[in-house]
Amino acid sequence: MYQKSTFKIKKDPIILGLESSCDETAAAVICGRRLLSDEIISSATEQAKYGGVVPEIASRAHTEAVDEVVCRALKKAGVTVKDLDAVAVTYGAGLLGALLVGLSFAKALAYTLNIPLIAVNHIRGHLAAAYLVDVNLKPPFITLLASGGHTAILHTESYTSFSMLGSTCDDAAGEAFDKVARVLSLPYPGGVNVERLAAGGSGSIKFPQALVSGGNLKFSYSGLKTSVINYCHNAEQKGEKINPADVAYAFQRSAVDPLVKKTVECALKAGVKTVTAGGGVIANGYLRSSLSEACAAAGLKLVLPEKRYCTDNAAMIAAEGLIQYNACNFADMNINAQAQIPLK
Ligand code: KG4
Ligand code: ZN
Numbered sequence: 001m002y003q004k005s006t007f008k009i010k011k012d013p014i015i016l017g018l019e020s021s022c023d024e025t026a027a028a029v030i031c032g033r034r035l036l037s038d039e040i041i042s043s044a045t046e047q048a049k050y051g052g053v054v055p056e057i058a059s060r061a062h063t064e065a066v067d068e069v070v071c072r073a074l075k076k077a078g079v080t081v082k083d084l085d086a087v088a089v090t091y092g093a094g095l096l097g098a099l100l101v102g103l104s105f106a107k108a109l110a111y112t113l114n115i116p117l118i119a120v121n122h123i124r125g126h127l128a129a130a131y132l133v134d135v136n137l138k139p140p141f142i143t144l145l146a147s148g149g150h151t152a153i154l155h156t157e158s159y160t161s162f163s164m165l166g167s168t169c170d171d172a173a174g175e176a177f178d179k180v181a182r183v184l185s186l187p188y189p190g191g192v193n194v195e196r197l198a199a200g201g202s203g204s205i206k207f208p209q210a211l212v213s214g215g216n217l218k219f220s221y222s223g224l225k226t227s228v229i230n231y232c233h234n235a236e237q238k239g240e241k242i243n244p245a246d247v248a249y250a251f252q253r254s255a256v257d258p259l260v261k262k263t264v265e266c267a268l269k270a271g272v273k274t275v276t277a278g279g280g281v282i283a284n285g286y287l288r289s290s291l292s293e294a295c296a297a298a299g300l301k302l303v304l305p306e307k308r309y310c311t312d313n314a315a316m317i318a319a320e321g322l323i324q325y326n327a328c329n330f331a332d333m334n335i336n337a338q339a340q341i342p343l344k
Pocket of ligand 2: 122147279280312
């Protein structure tokens with residue numbers, strides 16, 4: 001029987017984080033907010049052959065990698081399983097078969113060691129990544145969240161509560177990067193390849209930026225995506241050559257500028273002095289430098305996770321695990337993986 005009521009809460013617990021929601025099998029160990037280790041085995045190269053993530057391939061790759069990645073993380077951290085105070089694992093959102101690998105592994109470990117199992121919402125993990133960057137970071141703060149499935153500005157009021165100030169009406173920013181990558185025949189993973197291509201481009205083309213006037217906090221990416229597609233198709237029909245680097249450059253600006261502008265506006269309006277960011281799109285170099293400059297100009301402190309902690313990783317799952325641990329929010333052993341979970 002799983003005895004969640006008997007767990008003693010420690011001040012700086014050692015938590016193993018596990019992530020397997022997509023194509024990254026990742027494990028990390030934290031002690032309080034100190035990151036001791038962080039390991040990833042990725043099946044991205046295998047997935048690239050198919051132009052995207054094939055769920056069955058991802059599940060098999062997780063099954064092969066999970067034991068090794070956990071052993072590596074424990075070894076690097078200089079701990080053994082007996083030192084662990086809790087296991088935090090992504091239970092959704094993501095690919096069901098992929099999630100089940102990490103979740104089953106975490107359940108077995110927590111049950112055997114009689115330590116708490118903490119079920120983490122993947123997106124809340126992205127939000128928690130900032131806590132590892134600055135160990136003194138405390139709510140309130142404003143977060144720009146931009147991943148493959150979400151684009152939002154959130155106001156974190158306390159460690160366990162936040163409100164959504166703005167979100168996308170249609171596509172997520174990462175989804176737009178991925179779709180434009182496909183239009184430009186770039187390989188998987190799309191976002192980073194659009195960024196690489198854009199590095200060689202210049203401002204010869206302009207695409208529209210959606211909903212940027214009048215204090216609107218919504219985002220929209222479907223119009224921008226259509227503009228890129230139309231531009232490429234029109235050129236093709238006329239037999240004209242496009243400059244893909246200029247297309248990538250113009251798209252990147254139109255995708256990123258509204259994110260930066262609205263995040264700073266939100267922070268100033270809310271009277272909050274600190275801004276954080278999370279999710280794969282935050283790994284984008286143009287976004288990082290624009291957001292840094294805009295926050296500095298507005299007198300806001302920016303807590304920006306390193307690129308590797310913006311894309312999927314287990315350190316952020318352990319970080320969110322710590323928040324749930326401190327709130328005694330432990331999972332039952334019968335918890336199941338979920339393909340979709342609302343952010344709140
Ligand atoms: O957070 P993440 O790794 O997975 C999700 O939880 O969705 O985000 C993946 C998204 C993808 O859409 C990917 O194209 C985008 O983040 N991405 C980027 C960059 N790196 C990843 N977008 C723009 N520039 C990048 N460097
Ligand atoms: Zn993610």
